[in-house]
Amino acid sequence: MTQIRLVALDLDGTLISEKLRVSQIVVDAIARARETGIAFTMVTGRMFAAARPFAEAIGIDGPIVCYQGAATYVVQTGERISHVPLPLDVAQGVFSRAEEDGVRALGYFDDKLYTEANDEYTKAYTDLARVEPHVVESIVDFFAERPSTKINCVTTRENAAAYIDRLREFVSKDAYVTRSQPEFVEVLNPNVDKGRALADVARYHGVALENVMAIGDSWNDVPLLAAAGVAVAMGTSPPELVEKADAVVAGVEEDGVAEALERFVFSAARSGKVLR
Secondary structure (H helix, E strand, C coil), X not given: CCCCCEEEECCECCCECCCCCCCHHHHHHHHHHHHCCCXXXXXXXXXXXXXXXXXXXXXXXXXEEEHHHCEEEECCCCXXXXXXXXXXXXXXXXXHHHHHHCCEEEEEECCEEEECCCCHHHHHHHHHHCCCEEECCCHHHHCCCCCCCCEEEECCHHHHHHHHHHHHHHHHHHCEEEECCXXXXXXXXXXXXXXXXXXXXXXXXXCCHHHEEEEECCHHHHHHHHHCCEEEXXXXXXXXXXXXXXXXXXXXXXXXXXXXXXXXXXXHHHXXXXXX
């Protein structure tokens, strides 16, 4: 068993359930692991403002990855230490295409959310993220000279699978397109993904990627699990993620993160068996 020195946690569907809370069992398991010297980080698609409270709840004060890897922030200070937004011309094209397609496109600037309407699609995001939207007359005009950290195209679950293919064809190699939630199709700088950002945080902690355990549950976690030495998928994960995993644990409602820590951290410590 690989010696784990850093644990990278996805947030929604991994650390927190639809009730938007971390279970006490998981909180206690993380605290036990931290007492042994293991570091934790969070690697999420959320904005920093929407992720920070959960990072603080489990004792993280160092860097966490937000926006699918497009920005990294230090929890304790709020400092942004990296930012790789979409190129302006690519963002303009995506905003315009979404408008033509009748899809609500959300933009992000300076860790604030912007939309043209506080409609059901915007609320699908804000109800989850617990942030207030800033409504602008034209999303295309607003981001004409401002870089958007990412673009989230919110549509129906039924439409999302087809829409991600449409956007991938539209942007070609000029952007990275992924899904975080069934309704969210997210567009980012082509040099961004969770795996690349995890490598940066691992270097910050002085930990080799082979000594990192990553836990996730969705399509956007494929690069995250691919980068880590130990890749764990939650039981609710789609097949595309399960294929990349070394192990599958219970879903978030059954405290899968605590199960992963038991299997790969606490059991290894008790047995003294560490495979390098």
